[in-house]
Amino acid sequence: MSLKEKTVTGIIWSIGQQFSSKLVGFFITIVLARILTPEEFGLIAMLSIFISIGNTLLESGLTTSLIRTADVSQKDLSTVFYFNLIGSIFLYLILFLTAPAISAFYHQDVLTKIVRVYGLTLIINAFFVVQSTLLIKEMRFKTQTNIQIPSAIAGGLLGILLAKMGYGVWSLVWMSLFTAFLSTLLHWIYSGWRPLLVFDKASFNRHFHFGYKMTLSGLLETIYQNIYTLIIGKYYSAAQLGFYSRASSISQLPIENVSNAISKVTYPMFSEISQNDEQLKRVNKKVMQQVVFWNAPMLISLCVVAEPLFRFLLTDKWLPAVPYFQILCIAGILHPLHSYNLNILKVKGRSDLFLKLEIIKKIMSAVGILCVIPFGIYGLLYFQLFFTFIGFYINSIYSGKLIGYPVTEQIVDILPMIALSALIGVLTYLLNYYLILPLNFNDLSLIIIGILFYYSIYLSFSNLVNLEAVIEFKQMIRGFRMI
DSSP, rough: OHHHHHOOOOOOHHHHHHHHHHHHHEEEEEEEHSSSSSSHHHHHHHHHHHHHHHHHHHHHHHHHHHHSSOOHHHHHHHHHHHHHHHHHHHHHHHHHHHHHHHHHHOOOHHHHHHHHHHHHHHHHHHHHHHHHHHHHHHTTHHHHHHHHHHHHHHHHHHHHHHHHTTTTHHHHHHHHHHHHHHHHHHHHHHHHHOSOOOOOOOHHHHHHHHHHHHHHHHHHHHHHHHHHHHHHHHOHHHHHHHHHHHHHHHHHHHHHHHHHHHHHHHHHHHHHHHOHOOOOOOOOHHHHHHHHHHHHHHHHHEEEEEEHHHHHHHHHEEEEOOOHHHHHHTTTTTHHHHHHHHHHHHHHTOOEEEEEHHHHHHHHHHHHHHHHHGGHHHHHHHHHHHHHHHHHHHHHHHHHHHHHHHHHHHHHHHHHHHHHHHHHHHHHHIIIIIIIIITOOHHHHHHHHHHHHHHHHHHHHHTTTTOOOHHHHHHHHHHHTOO
8 A cells, every 4th residue: 555545544544533432522521511510520620731741741752752663673662561551650649649739729629539539540541552552653543443432432321320320520530430441451452462571771762762852842732731721720610610621622622633633644654754855845735734624614613603502512501611612713723733743843853843842832821821811711712822823833934944844835825724714704603693593593403504504605615716625635535435
């Protein structure tokens, strides 16, 4: 199979895997949100930064090095496996001991017990990190789908059952633990890889030399992604954090699915052509255009139908989350492009530059966040939107220099799709406000009419003017049919 065929197949299976597993989780969360309160979701959201930091320390560095290494040995894999396992136990002990301090920080006494139980997911996840890395390296996304969907369904059903029985926030805790356990079990069954009883110092040093910079970069990104949750949880109520976390998770459904699915494919794909700058530029351009072509209209159309969408899915008690959701959707349009530009730095072996950029961006972001805290949650949200553009600009400058793809050229390549998406979003909003709402349709009808109108105009006009992304997509579909 050629690189193009392998890439097309990988992207389709990766997107299918991402969407199917995330959609299962999404619908389970919808059911739970109808049973549980925003406060209970807020309590779990308070812990997201600590669990995310733990998972980042285990996943982002050495496993990234495994993917970029052409010939990975059993010594390499086993060494990383045991390092992650020992590290997860150490991190859990830190969480266990600091649980009272975390509880005191948020002024929520119940968090002490929750942290000590919920934190066990770190150890459970460490048992399948290497197996998952191998599936990504080999682009076995179909296998990942067969693992993630059953785990999510079974864990979700347990969570719903416990919520119905009145377990409250603990239904979310046990759901996460059970899902992680099943995922570990299925990874061991499907991956076919088993660790050897060996820890090779030379292998560890080789991967650590590249990986520690990626780990630090990932750590900075994780802290940044969760800093808003930390601040809202500290200075505002658990209910407000619950609204923010639901708005964020729903807006991230299309963002993360598209971004993570294609990123899983592009990193190993970019690694194969890392010495050919011209090909790297061409492939990166096509990927970025395709992502923006589908991601931008998806997010903007969701902004337009946000209120009936939240009312239909989550009931009226979640309506305060609507404006949060709309701002986060707009901020997410460029989010996937960050990772593709950073993948260029990784495949070029510039983990040092990767780390420097992350430090610079996070310092700038931290200063900005401190400045907008007095303006409340909306100050934080609008700053998050503003800094998305700054982050894209910084990443694009340096990745562009490495492959001859300057930021101005990148903007020119994606601007037509963003402008078209925004224009049709305004037209759809005006249609809803002046023509559809006065007719008193129910929420489901408002959602369907808004989405159908938006996409019928968007796709028709895109095809009419022959956007470059449309032409490339048609070629990609024809290529897939020939595989």
